[in-house]
Amino acid sequence: MSACEVTIGADRIGVLTFAQPVRNAGCRFYFQTQFQEVMFKPYVQPFEDRVWIALLGYVVATALLKWLFHYVLRERADPITALFAVIAALLNQASGDPRRCAVRVLYFSLCALFLILRIGYGARLTATSTLRQAAPPYRRMEDILASDWGVNVISNSFALESMQMSPPNSTAWKLWQTKIDNNPYSTVETTEDGLWNVLDKKKLAFFGFEDACRDVLHRRFSPDQSCRISELDGVFFKAPLSFALPRDSEFLLTINYWILRMFETGIIDRLSRKWLPKPPVCDETKYEAETFADVLPMVILFASGFCLAIIVLIGEICVYSFKNRNMKVVSKNRKVRKTQKNYLYPML
Incomplete structure (x- = not known):
């Protein structure tokens, strides 16, 4: 007698006899862990x-x-200058030493409020950056079908056969038609090859048997590499696992009896918790150095401000040139009128 735990498939029922199913298992999508923000x-x-x-x-x-305070106190000011002065006071947390006491009180109250807000903002920003978690790029099989991601699957595997035998126009059948059937690079030979492809390519998902993938991640990959691979919530194509026996085996009733006894006494559950592979346990509080992508918004903000300053500078140069030209014309006209007046005055 030869017994092993295999999935009960339609092609196997005709040539083998299966004992009482031990448990159900299925396939999952595996992808590279990444921050999507x-x-x-x-x-x-x-x-x-x-x-x-x-x-x-x-x-x-x-x-x-x-600006109203300066206007009431008969001091020269304009709204734009007042706005820049207020923003500078907020960023520098300083009043700029204004001469008027009323403006000082206004600055102090503004800076006190902004100081409280800045402390709260910094604390919450630190907590958000520290506790952030990787968001899955997709949540359902329909999302994978609608995306530009590639899909790998083991050739001649239960996962591939299940997709091929899915009802026409179903999501699994469409996924096989669009991303696997016409792509020679979508099939791999082993589970390990598919998981390595996931580590090498960001926009790639591997569809494999759950137990086999977890076992490979536990045995063939380091803890850091295993934590870089995430599995999509939800198990697809669940199938019962059982012991396969020769056709019309005389040991079928005996094996079924002892499997039921093992279920009743909790032995199956205890063996599953002890020996079945589990998802890798990752330290989510592990510190990660800031990357260039984390500071890229500040670089873009600085570049935008720099470009805006250049545009304003060009505008000011144009306005200054226009005013200077008008002043020269006015000065020239004044000289002409003065010359004409001096020329006509002696004649009178």
Whole structure:
């Protein structure tokens, strides 16, 4: 007698006899762990939209109030200069040593409020950056079908046969038609090859048998490499696993009896928890150095400000040149009129 734990398939039922199923297992999608975040989203998350709008309105209102103070005190000022002065005071946490006591009080109250907000913003931004987790690039098989990702599967495997035998126009059948059937690079020979391909390519998912993938990750990959591979929630194409026996085996009733006894006494459950491979345990609190992608928003913000400053500089040069030209024309006209007046005055 030869017994082994295999899936009960339609092609095997005709030539083998299967004992009582031990458990159900299926296939999963495996992909490379990666952070999927909008570029400026982490810097906006600490505050709600209403807080940002209120803070912007508070800055504008303070700038207008500062300009009003200068206007009442008969000092030269304009709203744009007042706005820049308020923003500079917020960033530098300094009042700029204004001469008027009323403006000083206004600056101090503004800086005190902004100091509290900045402490809260920094604390929440630190917590968000520290506790952030990798978001899956997709959540369902339909998302994989609609994306530009590639799919790998083992040739002549249970996963591939299940997709081929799926009902026409189903998601699994369409996935096989569009991403596997016409692509010679979509099939691999072993589970290990498929998982290595996932590590090498970001936009690639491997569809494999759950137990085999977890066993390979545990035995063939280092802990750091295993933690770089995530599995999609949800098991597809669940199938019962059982012991395969020769056709019309005389040991079938005996094996079924003892399998049921093992279920009743909890032995099957204890063996499953002890020997079946489990997902890799990763340290989510492990520190990771900041990458260039983390500071890219600040670089873009600086580049945008630099380009805006160049545009404003060109505009100021044009305005200055226009004013200077007008002043020269006016000065020339004055000289002409003065010359004409001096020429006509002696004649009178």
